[in-house]
Amino acid sequence: DAKTTQPTSMDCAEGRAANLPCNHSTISGNEYVYWYRQIHSQGPQYIIHGLKNNETNEMASLIITEDRKSSTLILPHATLRDTAVYYCIVRDGGSQGNLIFGKGTKLSVKP
Amino acid sequence: ETGVTQTPRHLVMGMTNKKSLKCEQHLGHNAMYWYKQSAKKPLELMFVYSLEERVENNSVPSRFSPECPNSSHLFLHLHTLQPEDSALYLCASSQDFGGGYGYTFGSGTRLTVV
Numbered sequence: 001d002a003k004t005t006q007p008t009s010m011d012c013a014e015g016r017a018a019n020l021p022c023n024h025s026t027i028s029g030n031e032y033v034y035w036y037r038q039i040h041s042q043g044p045q046y047i048i049h050g051l052k053n054n055e056t057n058e059m060a061s062l063i064i065t066e067d068r069k070s071s072t073l074i075l076p077h078a079t080l081r082d083t084a085v086y087y088c089i090v091r092d093g094g095s096q097g098n099l100i101f102g103k104g105t106k107l108s109v110k111p
Numbered sequence: 112e113t114g115v116t117q118t119p120r121h122l123v124m125g126m127t128n129k130k131s132l133k134c135e136q137h138l139g140h141n142a143m144y145w146y147k148q149s150a151k152k153p154l155e156l157m158f159v160y161s162l163e164e165r166v167e168n169n170s171v172p173s174r175f176s177p178e179c180p181n182s183s184h185l186f187l188h189l190h191t192l193q194p195e196d197s198a199l200y201l202c203a204s205s206q207d208f209g210g211g212y213g214y215t216f217g218s219g220t221r222l223t224v225v
Contacts, residue, residue: 043202099203101153
C-alpha cells in the first residue's frame with residue numbers, strides 16, 4: 001500500500017505557483033520522499049526527491065516539514081504543460097526500496 | 112525521449128496470440144522494471160531485474176514472462192492473455208536497485224487484448 005495521502009485533484013491558474021501537498025505521517029528515518037508526474041498517456045517523469053532538507057532543481061522545489069510527516073511540491077510558475085497526475089512516493093533508500101505508486105493528485109492548470 | 116525506449120507503442124492481440132514487448136535503455140543503468148497501469152488504477156510493479164537477475168516477481172500470472180538478456184534490454188513475453196490484461200505496460204530503469212536514485216520511465220506500450 002502507498003504510504004502517502006494526497007488530494008485527488010487540484011486546479012491552478014497559469015503563471016501562478018502550484019503547491020501540491022502530501023502527508024506521510026508514518027515515514028521512517030531512512031525513507032526518502034520522491035515526486036513524479038505522469039502526463040496523459042506517457043510514462044511517469046521523475047521530478048525531485050529529498051530526505052529532510054528542502055530541495056530545488058530546474059523543475060520544482062520540495063519543502064519537507066521538520067518532523068518529515070508532510071511535504072509540498074512547488075511548481076513556481078505553472079504552465080498548461082504542467083497539467084498531469086503528480087505522485088508523492090515514500091521509499092526506503094536502502095536495498096529493499098521499490099517505487100510504489102498511489103493514486104496521486106490530478107493537477108489541472110487553467111488559462 | 113527519456114532514454115528508455117519501448118516498442119511497440121501500441122499492440123492489439125488476440126487471446127491465443129504470443130507477442131513480446133521490448134524495452135531498451137542506454138543510460139548505463141543496472142536495474143530495470145516492468146509496471147502495469149490499468150484504467151483508473153495506480154501503477155502496479157510486476158517485475159524487477161538487477162544486474163540481469165530477477166529480484167522480484169509480484170505475484171504476476173505465468174502468462175507474463177520477463178526476460179533480461181543484458182543490462183540494456185528487457186522483454187515481456189505475452190501468451191494466452193485475457194481481456195482484463197489490457198493496460199499500459201511501462202518499463203523503467205534506475206542506476207541500481209534500491210538506493211536514492213530516481214527511475215527513468217519509457218513511454219509505455221498500450222496493449223489491447225481482444
